[in-house]
Structure formats: structure tokens, C-alpha cells
Amino acid sequence: xxxxxxxxxxxxxxxxxxxxxxxxxxxxxxxxxxxxxxxxxxxxxxxxxxxxxxxxxxxxxxxxxxxxxxxxxxxxxxxxxxxxxxxxxxxxxxxxxxxxxxxxxxxxxxxxxxxxxxxxxxxxxxxxxxxxxxx
Amino acid sequence: xxxxxxxxxxxxxxxxxxxxxxxxxxxxxxxxxxxxxxxxxxxxxxxxxxxxxxxxxxxxxxxxxxxxxxxxxxxxxxxxxxxxxxxxxxxxxxxxxxxxxxxxxxxxxxxxxxxxxxxxxxxxxxxxxxxxxxxxxxxxxxxxxxxxxxxxxxxxxxxxxxxxxxxxxxxxxxxxxxxxxxxxxxxxxxxxxxxxxxxxxxxxxxxxxxxxxxxxxxxxxxxxxxxxxxxxxxxxxxxxxxxxxxxxxxxxxxxxxxxxxxxxxxxxxxxxxxxxxxxxxxxxxxxxxxxxxxxxxxxxxxxxxxxxxxxxxxxxxxxxxxxxxxxxxxxxxxxxxxxxxxxxxxxxxxxxxxxxxxxxxxxxxxxxxxxxxxxxxxxxxxxxxxxxxxxxxxxxxxxxxxxxxxxxxxxxxxxxxxxxxxxxxxxxxxxxxxxxxxxxxxxxxxxxxxxxxxxxxxxxxxxxxxxxxxxxxxxxxxx
Numbered sequence: 001x002x003x004x005x006x007x008x009x010x011x012x013x014x015x016x017x018x019x020x021x022x023x024x025x026x027x028x029x030x031x032x033x034x035x036x037x038x039x040x041x042x043x044x045x046x047x048x049x050x051x052x053x054x055x056x057x058x059x060x061x062x063x064x065x066x067x068x069x070x071x072x073x074x075x076x077x078x079x080x081x082x083x084x085x086x087x088x089x090x091x092x093x094x095x096x097x098x099x100x101x102x103x104x105x106x107x108x109x110x111x112x113x114x115x116x117x118x119x120x121x122x123x124x125x126x127x128x129x130x131x132x133x134x135x
Numbered sequence: 136x137x138x139x140x141x142x143x144x145x146x147x148x149x150x151x152x153x154x155x156x157x158x159x160x161x162x163x164x165x166x167x168x169x170x171x172x173x174x175x176x177x178x179x180x181x182x183x184x185x186x187x188x189x190x191x192x193x194x195x196x197x198x199x200x201x202x203x204x205x206x207x208x209x210x211x212x213x214x215x216x217x218x219x220x221x222x223x224x225x226x227x228x229x230x231x232x233x234x235x236x237x238x239x240x241x242x243x244x245x246x247x248x249x250x251x252x253x254x255x256x257x258x259x260x261x262x263x264x265x266x267x268x269x270x271x272x273x274x275x276x277x278x279x280x281x282x283x284x285x286x287x288x289x290x291x292x293x294x295x296x297x298x299x300x301x302x303x304x305x306x307x308x309x310x311x312x313x314x315x316x317x318x319x320x321x322x323x324x325x326x327x328x329x330x331x332x333x334x335x336x337x338x339x340x341x342x343x344x345x346x347x348x349x350x351x352x353x354x355x356x357x358x359x360x361x362x363x364x365x366x367x368x369x370x371x372x373x374x375x376x377x378x379x380x381x382x383x384x385x386x387x388x389x390x391x392x393x394x395x396x397x398x399x400x401x402x403x404x405x406x407x408x409x410x411x412x413x414x415x416x417x418x419x420x421x422x423x424x425x426x427x428x429x430x431x432x433x434x435x436x437x438x439x440x441x442x443x444x445x446x447x448x449x450x451x452x453x454x455x456x457x458x459x460x461x462x463x464x465x466x467x468x469x470x471x472x473x474x475x476x477x478x479x480x481x482x483x484x485x486x487x488x489x490x491x492x493x494x495x496x497x498x499x500x501x502x503x504x505x506x507x508x509x510x511x512x513x514x515x516x517x518x519x520x521x522x523x524x525x526x527x528x529x530x531x532x533x534x535x536x537x538x539x540x541x542x543x544x545x546x547x548x549x550x551x552x553x554x555x556x557x558x559x560x561x562x563x564x565x566x567x568x569x570x571x572x573x574x575x576x577x578x579x580x581x582x583x584x585x586x587x588x589x590x591x592x593x594x595x596x597x598x599x600x601x602x603x604x605x606x607x608x609x610x611x612x613x614x
Contacts, residue, residue, distance in 0.1 A: 008544040010175055010202040037267060055390055058402075066382050073375050074326045105267040106572050108545070109336035109614075111229035111378040115389065115402035116204035132204055134229045134378075135337050135545075 004032035007130065013108070014117070014132040022057070023084035025120075025127040026064060026092060033065055033133065034079045038107020039072050045080030045097035053091040058118045060092045061129055065113035068096065076101050108135045138162075138169075138178070144597035145530070147193075148182050153400065155186040161193040162200060163531070163597050168589065171542060172200045172207075180207040183400045187212060188408070189220025191474050191481060195531055197488045198593040199540030199585060203228075205403030208487035208541075211534045213472060215481050216409040221397070223406035224388065224417055226484030227467050229381040231421050232428030233372030234306075234463035235511040235537075237522060237606075238436055239358075240443065241455030242365045244345040244609065251446055252567055255343065256610040259442040260569035263341055263435060265334040265614045271374070272332030273434045280324040280376065281316040283331060283430045284423035288461075291433035296332075298457075301433060303500050305461040306490070306508075310426050315419025319376065320383050323420075327376025327427060332434030338538075338579055339371045339614030340513070341435060344520060344606035351603040354506040354524050358459050360604050367439045367456070368520055368606065370513045371614070372465065373428035380424045384417040409482055418467070425466055432461055459522070460509035464489045464537035472532050483532045491525025491535040491600045510600055512591060515539050515584035516568075516576075516611050517561050521591045523600040535600035539587035548583035549574075561611070569612045576613065 002024040007014030013036055017028030034040035048071060052063035064084075072079060077098040084094035111134040119130040136151040141161075146169050148160030160181040162169055172178045177200045184206055185194035191213050200209035205225035214220030242248050248255065264271050273294060275283065283290045287310030288302040302309030316324075334341060344366050349355045360366075373380075389405040391413055392398075397406060407413045436458065440451035447454060467484045474481070483490075492499060492508035499508055508525040518539065527533045552560070554573030557580050561568055568576065594600045 006546060008546055010177075010544055011208055011541045012204060013545060039267075055393075059386075059389065063386065066386075070322055070326060070379065070382075073378075074322070076329075104572065106574050107267050108575060108578070109267045112382045114204040114225075115385070115405070118402060134204060 002028040004028040006032065009132055012132055012135050014130060017129040018126060020126045022087040022127045025129045026061060026084040026087055027082050029061060029065065029129045029131060030068055030082045033068060033110065036108055036133065037072065037110050038105035039078045041078040041099065042080050045099035048096050048098055050096055051091065051093040056089050057087065057120050060087060061120055061131055062113045062115055062118065064092045065131065069110055069112065071096060071098060110135050144593055148178065153179065153182040155400065156182055157190050158185050159193050160185050162196040163593060163599065164198045164200065165593055168198050168585065168593060172196065175202045177202045177207040181210065183404060184210055184212050186400055187214060187221055187223060187404065187406055188397060189214045189218040191215045195534070197534065197536040198590045199536045199538055201540045203486065205401050206486040209536065210486045211488045211532055212484045213481040213532050214409065215479055217479070219408050220482060221406035221408050222414045222417055222467060222482055223404050223484065224381050224384045225403045225405060226486050227421060228465045228486050229378045230372035230465055231377035231380060232425030232463050233465045234428060234432065234461060235513050236369045236432045236436060236461035237459040237511045238367040238439065238456055239360060239459050240365045243363050244365050245363065248365045252610055255446045256567050256569050256612065258446050259341065259439055260612045262438040262442050263334055263612055264332065265612065266336050266572065271330045271434065272438050274329045275331055277324040277328045280328050284314050284316040284319065284426050286310055287426035287429040288433045291430045291437065296434050296437035301436070301458045304458040305429055306463060309429060311422035313419060314423040314426050316423045318416045318420035319380055319423055323376050323379035323383065326379045327374050330374040331431055332438065333374060334371050334435065334614035335374055336614045340516065341439060341612040342368045342608045343610035344368055344608050346604050347607040348605040351601060354603040357502060357506050358509060360459065360522065366606055368511065368513060369432050369435045371431055371435060373424040374431060376427045377424040380420045384420060388413055421467065425463060428463065429461065460511060462489055462509070462511055473529055485534055487537045488534045489537045491527065491533055493525055493527030510535055512536060512587065513538050514587040515581045516579050516613065517564065517566055517581040517608060518584065518587055520606045521587060521602055522604045522606065523591060523602055525600055526598055528599045531599050535594045536590050539584040539590055541583060542585045543583040545578040548580050549577045551582065552577050552580060566608050567610050571613050579613065
């Protein structure tokens, strides 16, 4: 079972995602991001295919999360479900379910995912991602 | 290599503090502020910036330095195109053109505003969109974004949101000189278009403040700032358009770096030589997003004027609500500076630092010619803000601080006190907070920030800027 945790930073905030495999670790990073933004509302929603191309697996994480931010911001939407199918050095692909935002959000606006102290690594019991976002 | 203290206000990180430094690092700070920056790891980031190709002078940090991503917050770096110097979008940040505007009023706090502060805070809050998501006060179509990004403050004026003189009292006379909206992606335009005239979230705010101390009588007189009178301070930026512009260009430049054989100690320092077409593209997008930020603060100013006029039953003109100044703290600019006795055109990155020109500079509005560039420094919610004037210090590429600077993470801040407790505590101090998401309020608590007084006094001691007036918050509308 994947999980995420919030990482401390003086000005901004980080997310560590853990999963049995890379797609699940990416899903958990996305859950953490939505938790910071206050946009995790697991109910209903319409599916959107998401695909990013990148230079390496670390950049794929940055691009994936920035894609999520762009989708929720430009559509003024909340995230109801996340599925990541495939992650590699070339990018990532999967689906998001989005629903129109109805209430004020109990969250912080995230401007972007950054490359600062970016980490994607295999550990003994699965995969871990670490990323800091600008708030 | 250990840091060494050069004088009362400057610490040096010698070349060799981290591998690959081209110049030393200079941190403007007294003992206590410097120790905090070391604990915070921000000092290491100052040294990392010193590895950028073509950096000249020193990698600088203002006294409000804290840990950022890539660049420290409070970082200043000048790069020389003639020495293959680079532009690094991370040295401007994701909130391109974020800045602060101060608007004065002729209203005395005690006699006129205090009796109506509750109504005033509510009225302003209703007119100022804020928080995550939602539309701004002047939403536009993506096809109109180019006009905003070209004209800055004057776009808002063309829609009736302000006065002609407002542009004159905005840095760059209301618009950066070389915007190229064509360098913004459709995504950036789509993300930003609905948000024109909104505060955003995080540390952004609109505050009603009282001038509670004048330290430089002449400069205050020139700016028509009087003790006991009420002012409005607006802190906001370029919203989604700047965030997306930076995201797009960092990705592009990150991809180019391998081919250019540039190596940086932190990937968020991604950079490209100023002579590269990608640099020109970024700078055009940056100026465009910076102009959106200026227009955004203009629309917010108009909303505040309308709210004051409604509460006090007089026009904003009758209430004397002129812009004192509007200045950004997240930009890069091509500027001429004396470096090793020779004038050079350099690209000055300011990431959480403010330009601070001295008296007589041609870019200043005429009335400010004798006092220098006004610098508006927001405090944290509940602590003092300051109005300074620049001193054009050659030690800082004419830069000074931008705020109090965070001292504590948001998680730590929330652990100490709930939002409701903080609201009550602020009210006990005479500071009214507009209805908000209380859970998040504590993230921006005064104790999460450094002492703004220590920061501005350090800048004054180091000769970067001079304090003109202190402003105390009485009404807070948080983003």
C-alpha cells in the first residue's frame, strides 16, 4: 500500500511518495500534492488522460506534477482519483479524474514543482519519490 | 573553507566554500541573522549560485535570506553576457514580478478609520478575490492576455481600473520595457487569464496599515506620508501566468543544458548563456509575466479604492488614495554597474530582493528624484511593514531586502497555534483579520518570520537602503 508524507521546508513544502513500484510512488506524490493544495476530493469526476515526456525519470516526476497543477488550475478543478500506468526515463502516463471545484479550498496554492533536491530511487521495500514545490 | 565576517553587516563565503565557485558569496547580516541562514542551509545556496557561469562580483544574499529552491530567497546575482554569463529562471522564481504596492490615504486612523475598521475590512475583503482557484476581479479572455502583458498597469487603466498617475508611480513606469507575450505558452495564457485582479494565496495579502513612526521626515514629506494616517499595502504577483511561464522555460532550459556542457550543483539552477536564443525567449516571457503582475496589483488597488469610497462615502480622490510606489522583488534586469572599476552591462537576478536606486536616477518619478527609489517591505501578518528609500549601493548591485523572511516551516507554524487562536491573539493586538480559512492562517503567523525591524535596520547599517516610515497593520485580508 502506497503512502505519502509532507516534508518540511522553511519557505516551501516537500512531498515524499512511497509505492511498491514507480507508478504507485508517482500516484502517492500526486496525492501529497493534492493534499497540500486542498484539492483531494475522492468523489465522482471525469477522466482525463495525462502523458508527459521527459529527459529522465526525475524530470518525469516534475513534469507529471506540473501537468497536474496546470490541469487543476486552468480548469478550477479538484482531483477525485489518480492512476499512473507507466513511468520511465522517457516520461509518464496515466489518468486523472477531475471534478469542478465547488467550495473554497482548505489548501495552499502551489505554483510549481521544482527540481530542488529531487529524488526518485529504489529502496528495499519499493520506490520512493521526493520533490519540493513552490507555495 | 569557513565563512568570515568582513564587517558588522557582511559575511563572506570564500571561493571553495562549495566546489566550483567562480566568485565569493556575500551575506548581508549581523551575527544572529547569519547563524539562522547557516542553520537553514540557505548559505549553501548562496555558494551554489556563485558557481553560475559568468557571475561577477559576488553571489549576494540580503538579510531576509532563507532556504529557497536553487537560489536562496533574498538572493541577488549579476551575470555578464560578455563573459558568457547566464540567465537562470530559478533566480527569478515561479512568481515572476511578485511585488508590493503602497497606497496612501489622507484618513487619520484614530478619528476616521478606527470606528469603521470592521466594516472596512469586510468591504475590502468582499471585493478582493483570494485563495486557491477562483476568478479575479477583471477576468479576461486568453486572447486579451497579450494586451495585459504588453501594457501592464496601462491595460488596467484602459478598463477604467485606476488613475493615469498610477503608472508613473509603478516601477518601470507601469510596464517592463521588452515584453514578448509570444514567448508565453498558450497554457500560461489559459492559466492566468481568469485570474487578473486576484491576490492568490500563501504569503500574499492586502493590508490596511497605520503609519506609526517616521524616521526620515523629508523623504516622508516628499511621499506625502504622515504619522497616524492610514495606508493600503498590496502584496501579490503574476498568478498562474508567471508560474506556468517559469515552469515552461525551466523545462526547456533544463533540457538544453547537457548539450551546452553546463553543470550546476542544484538542478533548479538550470541556466543558459544570455546570448542563447532560449535566454532571449525567457527574458521576453519574464517581462510579459512581470507586466501581468503590475496590472494585477493595479486592479487590486482599484478594488481597495472602491471599498474605501463605499465605506467613507467620498471618492477615492477625495480620500487622497494615490499610489506611493509599486515595486517588484522577483525579476531579472539588464543593468549597468561598476564592476572592478569598469562599467559593465550585467543581468541582475533578484529572487526575493528589491531594486534600490539612489537619488537622481532617471528611472524614478520626478518628485522622488531627491530621495531615491521607494522600497516597500512587507512585514509578516501582525508585524510592522516598512517604507524605505534606496541608496544604490555598489556592494549589492543597488539591491535591498524584500520582506521579513521566513524563519519556520509552515508545518511547524501550524503546530504552535491554531488559526482561530492566532486570529484572537491578533485581535487582542488591535489587528482585525478578514474571514479566512483559519486552518491555514497560522502558516503565516508572525512567529514564523524573522523580525522585519532587524532586517531593515541591517540593510540601513550596510548602506543598502534607509528607513523612512514604519507601518503597523490594523486590518488584514490574507490570500
